[in-house]
Amino acid sequence: MHLRFGWERNAGEHVGVPMLSRADSIEAIAGQRFEVVVIGGGITGAGVALDAASRGYSVALLERGDYAIGTSSRSSKMVHGGLRYLQNLDLGLVREALIERQLMVQLAPHLVYPTPFLVPGFAEERRDRRIGIGLNMYDVMATTRVGRSRREMRSSKDEDEDFSWSPDRHRTIGREEVLELVPALAERDPRDAYLFYDCQTDDVRLTLTILGEAERFGAVMLNGADVTDVLDDGGRAAGVAFVEAESGERFEVRADNVVNATGVFADRIRPEEVVDEEDVPRIAPSRGTHLLLDRADVSTGEAACIVPAGEGRAIFALPWYGRTLVGTTDNDYDGDIEHPRPAAEDIAYLLDAVNAFFGTSASDSDLVGAYAGVRPLISTGDPRKSVDISRRAELYETSSGMLTITGGKLTTWRRMAKQTVDRLVEREGREAPCHTAELPLGMEARPADLEAPEGVGEEAVAQLAFRYGHAARKVLDLAREDPGLAAPIVAGRPDLLAEAVIAARYEQARSVADLLLRRTRLGLLAAPQLRDAEAVRPVAEALGGALGWSRRQVKREAEAWPAALAEAGADPAAASPSPTV
Numbered sequence: 161m162h163l164r165f166g167w168e169r170n171a172g173e174h175v176g177v178p179m180l181s182r183a184d185s186i187e188a189i190a191g192q193r194f195e196v197v198v199i200g201g202g203i204t205g206a207g208v209a210l211d212a213a214s215r216g217y218s219v220a221l222l223e224r225g226d227y228a229i230g231t232s233s234r235s236s237k238m239v240h241g242g243l244r245y246l247q248n249l250d251l252g253l254v255r256e257a258l259i260e261r262q263l264m265v266q267l268a269p270h271l272v273y274p275t276p277f278l279v280p281g282f283a284e285e286r287r288d289r290r291i292g293i294g295l296n297m298y299d300v301m302a303t304t305r306v307g308r309s310r311r312e313m314r315s316s317k318d319e320d321e322d323f324s325w326s327p328d329r330h331r332t333i334g335r336e337e338v339l340e341l342v343p344a345l346a347e348r349d350p351r352d353a354y355l356f357y358d359c360q361t362d363d364v365r366l367t368l369t370i371l372g373e374a375e376r377f378g379a380v381m382l383n384g385a386d387v388t389d390v391l392d393d394g395g396r397a398a399g400v401a402f403v404e405a406e407s408g409e410r411f412e413v414r415a416d417n418v419v420n421a422t423g424v425f426a427d428r429i430r431p432e433e434v435v436d437e438e439d440v441p442r443i444a445p446s447r448g449t450h451l452l453l454d455r456a457d458v459s460t461g462e463a464a465c466i467v468p469a470g471e472g473r474a475i476f477a478l479p480w481y482g483r484t485l486v487g488t489t490d491n492d493y494d495g496d497i498e499h500p501r502p503a504a505e506d507i508a509y510l511l512d513a514v515n516a517f518f519g520t521s522a523s524d525s526d527l528v529g530a531y532a533g534v535r536p537l538i539s540t541g542d543p544r545k546s547v548d549i550s551r552r553a554e555l556y557e558t559s560s561g562m563l564t565i566t567g568g569k570l571t572t573w574r575r576m577a578k579q580t581v582d583r584l585v586e587r588e589g590r591e592a593p594c595h596t597a598e599l600p601l602g603m604e605a606r607p608a609d610l611e612a613p614e615g616v617g618e619e620a621v622a623q624l625a626f627r628y629g630h631a632a633r634k635v636l637d638l639a640r641e642d643p644g645l646a647a648p649i650v651a652g653r654p655d656l657l658a659e660a661v662i663a664a665r666y667e668q669a670r671s672v673a674d675l676l677l678r679r680t681r682l683g684l685l686a687a688p689q690l691r692d693a694e695a696v697r698p699v700a701e702a703l704g705g706a707l708g709w710s711r712r713q714v715k716r717e718a719e720a721w722p723a724a725l726a727e728a729g730a731d732p733a734a735a736s737p738s739p740t741v
C-alpha cells in the first residue's frame with residue numbers, strides 16, 4: 161500500500177500494543193502540561209487522541225474506568241453504513257459511514273472484515289421490494305469517490321496503488337446458495353435471499369488499536385483516572401483534575417484545550433461557567449441488549465441474517481468469535497448508565513424473534529453471554545422515540561473553550577475526531593491537516609505468517625492475527641517461552657493465558673474483568689464456564705505475575721470476578737433454571 165506521508169513502519173519495531181505502564185503514565189501526566197487533554201477512553205476519545213497527536217499536538221487521555229468500558233465495548237460490533245437509517249432518509253449519515261467502513265477495512269484489514277448479510281425470503285411471504293430499493297441505494301452510496309467506477313478501483317488494485325476495498329453489489333441468491341451460507345435455515349425452506357456485505361470487528365480491540373497508534377505519536381493515556389473538575393483560568397478551561405483509582409490521589413493536568421469525549425456521560429462534565437444550556441448536549445440514553453448463543457443452538461453459518469422482530473422492526477443474528485451474536489433492542493432508558501444490564505423482557509424479545517426465524521427453541525438457560533449498552537443519542541427535545549433520533553455526532557463548544565464531541569457511531573469515530581481537532585486547529589490558526597485517513601491502524605499479519613509454538617492450534621493463531629495483527633508475535637513468543645501460558649483460558653476456546661500477561665504489561669489491564677470482558681471477550685462468549693473464582697484463578701495468577709500482585713491479592717482479584725460478571729449482566733443463564741431433559 162502506498163502511504164502518502166511515508167510513515168511506512170518497520171515491522172520489527174512495531175509491537176502494536178505499546179502503552180506505557182500505569183505507573184509511568186501517572187508520572188508522565190500528573191502535574192504536567194499538554195496542548196490537549198481528552199476526557200474519556202472510548203472509541204471517540206481514542207480517535208481524538210490519535211488525530212490530535214498525529215497533527216503534532218501533545219496529548220493526554222484520561223479514562224475513568226477501563227478503555228472502552230462504556231458503549232465502545234457494548235456495540236453490535238458492526239462497521240457499517242446502517243441500512244436502517246435509510247428508512248429515515250438520513251442519507252448523509254449513511255454515506256459518511258459507508259466511506260468510513262471502506263477506510264477501516266483498508267487501514268485495519270486484520271481487524272475489520274466484510275461479512276455476507278442475508279435477508280432471506282420464504283415461500284409464504286411476498287418479497288419486500290423496498291429492501292431491494294434500499295440495497296440499491298446502499299450500493300450506490302458505497303462507491304468510493306464520486307465518478308470513480310468499481311472497474312477503475314479494481315484496476316487500481318491490480319496496480320497495487322491507492323487500493324480501496326469496496327464490496328460487490330448486492331444480489332439475489334437462490335435457495336441452494338442460501339442453504340450453503342446458512343445451513344440452519346433448511347427447516348424453514350427459504351425461497352431466496354438478498355445478499356449484501358457489511359463489516360464486523362471487535363469494538364474493544366479497535367479502540368485499543370487506535371490508542372496504540374495514538375501512543376506511537378506521543379499521546380499518553382491513563383485508565384482508572386476519574387476526571388472530577390475542569391480547571392478554570394480566567395474563564396478558560398485550562399485543564400482537568402482527576403482522581404487515580406488505586407491510590408485515591410487527586411492530580412491536576414494543565415492543558416490549553418479540553419476535549420470531553422465521555423459518550424453518554426457527556427452532559428455531566430461541565431465547566432462552572434456553563435449558563436447557556438445550548439452549549440452542552442442533552443443526552444437521551446437508549447439501551448440496546450445483545451445475546452450470545454452457542455452455534456449448536458442457533459447458527460448463522462458464516463453469514464449474518466437480518467431477522468424480523470415484529471412491528472416492522474428487525475434484529476441481526478451475526479457470526480462472531482465462533483458464536484451467534486443476536487441484537488439489538490432500542491429502548492429509551494432512564495436506569496444506571498454506568499452499569500446497564502440486559503433486561504429480562506429484552507432477552508425474551510430477542511430469543512422469540514430468533515427462535516421463530518430459525519425454527520429453534522433456545523432459552524435463556526442456553527445463553528453463553530449477554531450484554532447491554534447505552535447509546536449516547538442527542539436529544540433535540542423532540543419527544544420522538546430513540547429509534548428515530550439521529551445517530552449523528554454533535555460538537556459543542558462552551559464559552560470556556562471546552563469542546564464536547566458525542567453521539568455518532570463506532571463506525572464514524574474518525575470523522576468525529578477530525579471534526580473536533582479541525583476546530584482546535586481552526587481556532588488556533590494552525591496549519592495542521594488531518595492524517596488519519598492515511599494512518600494504518602495496527603499492522604496486519606496473516607495467520608500463515610505467524611509461527612505457533614507447540615500446543616497452540618490454528619484457531620488460536622487465526623484469532624491472535626485478527627485481534628493483534630503483527631503484535632500477535634508477542635503473544636506467541638510468550639507462549640513459547642513459558643508453555644504454561646500457551647494454555648487456553650477456557651477449555652475449548654482459543655484465547656491464551658499469555659494474553660493476560662500482554663494485557664497487563666502493554667494495555668494497562670488491572671483486573672480479571674479487564675481481561676475477560678474487554679481484552680478478550682470470554683466473559684461474553686463463555687460466561688457459564690467462568691462463573692466462579694476458581695475458574696479464573698489462572699487468569700488472576702497470570703495478571704498478578706505481570707503486575708507484581710501478592711498471593712493474597714491474586715486470590716482477592718479472582719474472588720472479585722463473579723461480582724463483576726453479575727454487574728455486567730453477562731450470564732443470564734446463571735439465574736435461569738436448567739432446562740428439563
Ligand SMILES: Cc1cc2nc3c(=O)[nH]c(=O)nc-3n(C[C@H](O)[C@H](O)[C@H](O)COP(=O)(O)OP(=O)(O)OC[C@H]3O[C@@H](n4cnc5c(N)ncnc54)[C@H](O)[C@@H]3O)c2cc1C
Nearest residue numbers: 200202203204224230231232236238387423448533570571
Ligand atoms: C446497543 C448498541 C449497539 C451499537 N452498535 C453499533 C454498531 O454496530 N456499529 C456502530 O458503528 N455503532 C454502534 N453503536 C454506537 C457506538 O457503540 C457508540 O457510538 C460509540 O461506542 C460511542 O463511543 P464513545 O467513545 O463516544 O463513548 P463511550 O464508549 O461510552 O466512551 C466514553 C468513556 O468516557 C468515560 N468517562 C465518563 N466520564 C468520565 C470521567 N468523568 N472521567 C474520565 N472518563 C470518563 C467512560 O468510562 C467511557 O469509557 C451501538 C451502540 C449501542 C448502545
